[in-house]
Amino acid sequence: MRCYQCGAELSEKDFCTNCGADVVIYKKIMHMSNRFYNEGLAKANVRDLSGAIVNLREALKFNKNHIEARNLLGLVYFEMGETVAALSEWVISKNIRPQKNIADDYINDIQSNPAQQEMLDQTTRKYNQALAYCNQDSNDLAVIQLKKVVSTYPRFLKAQQLLALLYIQSEEWEKARRVLNRCLRIDVNNTMTLRYIKEVDRMLEGDEAAAKKKKSANPNSYTYQSGNETIIQPRPTREAFLGPNTLLNIVIGIVIGIAVCMFLIVPARVQSAKSDLNDELKQISENADQKTAQITELEQQVSTLQDQNDKMNDQLNSYYGEGGALQTVDALLSTVTLYIEDKQDLTAVSDGLYAIDKDYVENEATDSYKELYHAIMDQVGSDIATQCFDTGVSLKNQGDYTSAIDKLEKAWYFDNTDPEILYNLAAVYQSAGNMDKANELYNELVSSFPDSEFATMAERNIANANTVSVPQSGEDEETNTEDNVVSD
């Protein structure tokens, strides 16, 4: 304790040992302040917050610089939901003692949490709004607003008390009592809360007494509470079961019940079951249709794929099968290989080349294939043709027409520019008795080589053949054909 005049530390004396000022009353004032603070602290410890506020305010009236009292007052305000009042006390406290002051922590705690600060501000605004609704006789709106306030900030005592007052006004005593119980948990000795509780308890006791009285007045019924509602139910009596017509009434009731079942409920159930069955059948039918459509679609896909597969197989056969492109290419390559290995062995080369279809070469073969084919034909074609022609004529002269035809056909294959080969081939056919083929070849000779001497001979042979349609004897025919054969 310091002297109010000079600021020196006071002793146990009644005057200041430094300046001599009389400090008797001053010391009493300080002691009173401390005493109120102690009482306030004691009440705060037992949650008598309103009592603590009174004492702490008194302490500060005696000594405004009592930091502990001011800080505790701020805490009590904060506990009751009076945030701004609490902050005010703490700010003043910090202003009085800037250093080593717990109020600094309290202020920082609130300021460091903006969400909480916003919540407190919103709650205060809603409470003020609710109070305004009350003053405008809009109690329902006020109740709604206050419910929000107490749900978000249950320690806001004034809001709880106002809500309780509104419930009392609307005679909702149970609700009011519950709210007041919450008020008591915040502040155990609040005068307003206790007064409201007294009023509510009195009204509740009155209700209970009235209920008991009602219960005793009506012994044929009993009452019980279900939530907020009072249920009154008549008591069953023995007379009800012992009446003379009771049994008859029960039988009639049963008969009526069965009739209702038979004529109303059963047909309806049957109809419902039929309807369900029809729906199920319809569903199954739709599913079956869908499945059928899917099967048809899949079959079409199978057919399409089968066609594609056949085409692919055909295409594959055209490459790899008998007479296919690959075999033809292999044949040409083998022939060329044989020719390169032994250029004198024309027999094997001729067999290889003769096996190649000329139509394929002209119409389907690739350019490189054609080039290779014509190159080898240029190299050996005329020699093979000459060799085959000579052999064919020789065989014809020996009377072996079949072999002669083979050789001459081969000669014509390798050299189709020489009308002599064609003429001899036709003549051999004629000698062999195949006049149709002979005429065909004669005609081809006439049309392909019209200026050739063999064309004239061919025309003559055709004319002779037409004149002598049926040979008289095999000897004559042989003589005739032998005359027509021309050889080198």
Place this chain on the structure above:
Amino acid sequence: MINFEEELKKFHPSLEIDQAEEAIYNQDLTDMADLLVNIIRESQEEEQ
């Protein structure tokens, strides 16, 4: 019996955060010690 209107008059709007500064400045911080010092000072002045 509680009179609603009378009870309602006991409830006052709570101060909002932005009103805190004004509330602090308007608070009367005069205490008994201040009054005592004033009284002693005035009595000393009268004696002189």
